[in-house]
Amino acid sequence: MKSMTGQSAFTVRSTETDQNGQATLPALVGYMQEAAWDNTATMGISMYELLERDLTWVLQRMRVEMFRYPRHREKIVVETWASGRERVFLHRDFRVYGADRELLGQATSVWLVMDVVKRQLVSVPDFITAVEVVPGQEPLPFAKGKLPQLEEVRYEQRMPVRWHDIDLNRHVTNTRYLQWVLETLPPEILEKQQLKEIDIIFNAESALGDKVIATAGPTHELDVFLHKLTSSETGKELVQARTKFGS
Template sequence: MKSTGGITEFKIRSSEIDHKGRSTLPALVGYMQEAAWENTFDLGISMYELLERGLTWVLQRIRIEMFDYPRHGESIKVETWASGRERVFLHRDFRIYGSGGELLGQATSVWLVMDVVKRQLVSVPDFILAVEIVQGKEPLPFAKGKLPQLQETAFSQKMVVRWHDIDLNRHVTNTRYLQWVLDTLPTEILEQDLQEVDIIFRAECLLGDTVLSEAGPGDGAGVNLHKLSSEKAGKELVQAKTVWKSQGYDNL
């Protein structure tokens, strides 16, 4: 089978907006995942097909660029397609379009396959390799390389992993990690426009664990570096970089 991309339409709900009436980034990432799920379902390699074989998809990294944010009630389209494969790394790209067809944002992501019983990453199985990747769209540059390490912690908070933080894989869902990364920053940063996020998921975190979220300044104006760590396991869970720009306030 040859891979084909997919387009899914969503409408921004009131529970997914910020104080300016615009969609939050975690909500948009959730839409990207939903679009990816629908596309993989059409290709016969969705989460459910993997779970029947004792496997599952896990997101290893996602790099997002936002040019503008949709508002409450606006209909958007999320386009997604398989953009490449490197050893055990499977790449998937996204583009978000506004109601007028304008490009609001784009993202490139990296996915791995995990054994749900052993909780270990595995080689890409043959039934996934059988889906031939056909480049119908120009791929975005792959998310590669290291992120700068957080050197100076300016902000921190702790979160206990609760029931509603857990997803189908029985670990903390990646949109919750992203929310924790952002929520650690002070209001004066959060009121700015979030333009870029690069987030690497290094380890899973389970129900009942306590997560330490730390953030501090990076190199350049508006750049912040982030780290999430497991208090129980003593290991790094997430590393991220965010880029912010002040744009003033729009009227709702």
């Protein structure tokens, strides 16, 4: 079987918008993941098919670039396709369109396969590699390389992991991690500027009852910040991210 491009339509709901009536980035990433689920289901490799084998998809990295945020009740289409495979890393791209095929944003992502019983990453199984990767469009540059380390911590918050933070994989959902990364910045930054880009790496999982320390600080680049989420219990780095804001 060959992979194929998927298209999923969404309407921005009021509960998914910010104080300006625009869709939040966590909401948009949520749409992208729903589109990915729809697309993998057509090939028999959705999360449900993996869970039947005690396996699951895990998002390892995502780089998102937004040109315009859709508003409440705006209809959008998310296109997604498998864009490449490197050893255990499976790449998937997204493009978000508004009316008249206006390109609102785009993203590239890296996925791994995890054994849900052993909580360990595994080699990509044969039933997934049997799906031939045929990129639907020109692949975006793969998200690779290390992010700079956060050295100057200027902002810090502590986030307890609660019931509604947990997803089907029984760990903190990646959109909640994304939300915590952004909420570490003060309102004066979030209110006055628009998030243009984010590159986020998911390094480890956290579970119900954990406490997460969220830190952030500026870089030498204007309107660019580095972020880190850390487990207060183990000291393990959970998430690393770089954000870029603009007018």
